Amino acid sequence: MEKFVIKTGTGMILGKFMPPHLGHQYLVDFARNYVDGLTVIVGTLASEPIPGELRHRWMREMFPDVNVYHLTDDNPQYPHEHPDFWRIWHDSIRKAIPVGPDYVFASEDYGWKLAEVLGAKYVPVDHLRELVPVSGSDIREDPMNNWRYIPTCVRPYFARRVCIFGPESTGKSILAKRLAERFDTVYAAEYARGMLALQDDKVFYDDIPRIARGQMASEDSMVKQANRVIFLDTDLITTTIWSDVLFGDCPQWIKDEAERRRYDLYLLMDVDTPWVDDPQRFAPDNREEFLGRFERELASRGRPYVKISGSWDERLERAEIAVDALLERPRISESHPTRI
Numbered sequence: 001m002e003k004f005v006i007k008t009g010t011g012m013i014l015g016k017f018m019p020p021h022l023g024h025q026y027l028v029d030f031a032r033n034y035v036d037g038l039t040v041i042v043g044t045l046a047s048e049p050i051p052g053e054l055r056h057r058w059m060r061e062m063f064p065d066v067n068v069y070h071l072t073d074d075n076p077q078y079p080h081e082h083p084d085f086w087r088i089w090h091d092s093i094r095k096a097i098p099v100g101p102d103y104v105f106a107s108e109d110y111g112w113k114l115a116e117v118l119g120a121k122y123v124p125v126d127h128l129r130e131l132v133p134v135s136g137s138d139i140r141e142d143p144m145n146n147w148r149y150i151p152t153c154v155r156p157y158f159a160r161r162v163c164i165f166g167p168e169s170t171g172k173s174i175l176a177k178r179l180a181e182r183f184d185t186v187y188a189a190e191y192a193r194g195m196l197a198l199q200d201d202k203v204f205y206d207d208i209p210r211i212a213r214g215q216m217a218s219e220d221s222m223v224k225q226a227n228r229v230i231f232l233d234t235d236l237i238t239t240t241i242w243s244d245v246l247f248g249d250c251p252q253w254i255k256d257e258a259e260r261r262r263y264d265l266y267l268l269m270d271v272d273t274p275w276v277d278d279p280q281r282f283a284p285d286n287r288e289e290f291l292g293r294f295e296r297e298l299a300s301r302g303r304p305y306v307k308i309s310g311s312w313d314e315r316l317e318r319a320e321i322a323v324d325a326l327l328e329r330p331r332i333s334e335s336h337p338t339r340i
Contacts, residue, residue: 009102011035011123014093014114017042017055019157020062021139022149023107023132028063030125031105039067041096045074049140054157061153069096086117093118144327147228156220160229160326161262165238165298165305166269167290171315175267175308176233178316183323187231188218192239205247212239212254216261228327236261237297259301265326266298267319270309 011031017024031038042059044052056070073092076082097118104115105123115122126132134149143150143158150158162179164172173190180187191214196203215234223230236258243250271287298305306322308315 007036009035010037010100011103011105012039012097012101013105014041014043017059018048018050018136019139019154020058020151021134023134025151026132027105027107027125035103039069039097041069041071043071058154062151071096090117144228152224156223159223159226160264161232162229162265162323163232163235163263165266166294167271167287170269170271170273171312172269173233175315175319176231179231179319182320183229185227185229186222186225187233188222190233191215191218208243209251212236265322266303266305268295268305268307270307272309
């Protein structure tokens with residue numbers, strides 16, 4: 001009796017993966033279970049809204065055992081755009097796959113013609129999009145309501161980031177924790193507090209870079225676990241303020257990074273709360289002055305913020321309203337016909 005070989009031959013998938021989603025996960029997994037060798041070609045243009053290098057990196061992280069090739073040729077996107085459309089794409093694909101493949105996998109109608117051009121057999125995969133009913137444009141338009149379809153490595157790109165911001169003893173840490181509980185997500189704590197507690201609550205100028213690096217590392221690690229939104233119990237603007245107040249200077253790279261990192265919303269904490277002494281707190285008599293400086297830092301940069309005041313319960317309620325509004329904010333609509 002002839003033995004039936006389940007997996008045989010080579011396969012190819014071509015797509016933009018803008019962004020990769022669980023529909024793509026199914027497509028690639030299907031192909032991996034169909035053939036012995038698989039090449040995924042990530043075709044990108046410089047003008048597209050999500051950088052091609054990032055999409056290529058995501059696909060490599062999602063599929064480390066697959067040959068993932070980044071194609072950056074400025075090819076036409078629709079057959080009507082150029083009379084030699086299919087020859088152009090054939091020649092581009094041959095850079096990644098000089099011979100073959102045996103099979104082309106796709107969930108789009110162009111798959112039939114692409115397979116023919118490459119001398120391969122076409123394997124259709126869930127053309128009706130019933131198994132994973134989502135598209136890249138769905139996610140770009142409304143990532144919050146399509147969160148379940150976004151792979152873990154892609155989620156930090158779409159996660160909303162809310163920074164709790166302001167002077168000392170205004171309940172930032174408490175609010176960050178309570179908001180994380182309310183929205184079933186995570187928060188990044190103030191790294192400096194734990195670090196300084198290990199050195200008798202003393203801070204030196206040489207500690208500022210360590211504090212900044214620790215804060216960035218915490219944020220960049222925790223955001224991978226975020227459920228739509230992450231709350232940050234400080235930011236690098238705060239680090240630059242305190243470095244300037246305590247030492248009259250701040251390393252330039254921290255200032256630069258503070259400008260580069262952007263957040264969807266700041267919750268500026270008012271000083272209408274009782275002062276609570278703490279070994280790491282310095283300025284009980286200058287709270288209004290500090291509040292003014294924190295607000296000017298946001299306003300001068302055009303950062304979006306909501307001022308949070310009142311009792312602890314009122315602060316939580318006002319913060320929840322602001323975050324709910326942020327998560328419901330619609331994205332700019334996109335509508336494109338099917339592309340190769």
